[in-house]
Amino acid sequence: LEEYRERFCSLSAYVKDIKQRFSCFYNKRKKRKGTLWGERFKSVIVEQGNTLVHCLAYIDLNAVRAGIVKRPEDYRWCSIGYHIQTGNKDGFLSSDLGTPDFGVDDAATQLKTYREYLYHIGAIDKGGKAKISRKVLEEETTEGFEMNRLRRFQYRSRYFTDSGIIGSRAFVETQYEIFKDHFRSTREKIPKRVKGIEGMYSLKRLAED
Template identity: 50%
Template structure:
């Protein structure tokens, strides 16, 4: 049976939650491997036209929350700058090549494929092995900016807590929250473009404080600052949130009812449904709906 084509919106900025698992037994991504993978993601994110919002590198899989920019927003000069970033002075970009690279470097599929292929090539060379490292093709789902996006980001940053790897999410150095806390970098690797007004403040320290408190509330982590979130006792909130996290990995589209409905209409010809599909309400996440992934 042919695989269902991936849900991709190439005509506008679109945020995707990407998940990819290894094909090897156990937990082949140790500290060195995670450092290698993170470096590859950082390097390629400086070439591709994207904004990385979050990530988490675990022992046998990784999460990436990334916004891809559409071709029509990218100028010839920006393509030339990315080419220089990627190849340096070794090669010259010809004018006729610009459309090819503009399309390639705005493609989610090309972006993730190059991350995985680059990692596999270096990993295999270091270990004198051949063969694949990654399992089946990566999963991706479209995430609406705003409340849905920050919930998805919190889900990603809480992975080390669920796996009992650390007591506090910022202590895990291979996640976006840990990266922000440990580095205090002023680089442009991670974006705060979440679509929420409260994160538009100038102070990066204030943005980080707001987000950390949100993650602690969602994860049920004791901050010593009260036990109530939106009128619901914290343990119940946490349980409901954890129970619904599968929607952040298994849905095809997730967001408000209208966002999901519009997504369904956009992909109607691709899906070719036998019946009308309605947005599915996600209990425990206010005003959040999903379109179930089809196989």
């Protein structure tokens, strides 16, 4: 038992297992042989403060630099996207966004401070790579880099509307009864209130088994 406990607590062993198993799965599916990953993963100890925030911003801006999205939050598969689009469901990520060393304590101010830094860094030209446009930066500056309840809801609804129903409780219940036979899930779904918007309910992840 101790051997397994030590193994599961090792980041190197954890990543190795994931990469090996996915490689076997992918090679079998594509009928190929050989290595799949280019190199080993990188594990770096990062100092708190400016270094940490800069590293977080670098990662969160990857999708912008690649021209995939115009705003970092539009990309679900990064930390800022996960924070905004899911509300950091289950507390999966640290919620301080590297800002406590700057004297920022409450969550709303931490998000605002980080977004301001993120957007200004993202608007800097990086040798021909895509960047946050001046128009988008000006829009966010006008909003004070705040993420109000309506914008949060828009992002969160975007996260699950490919398989969800949103509206009043009566509307959600009615639509669910009409379409529930089309969903793979066999469990009855109960409308849940959308926090911050009075009278708004939703059902999501309707395709789950």
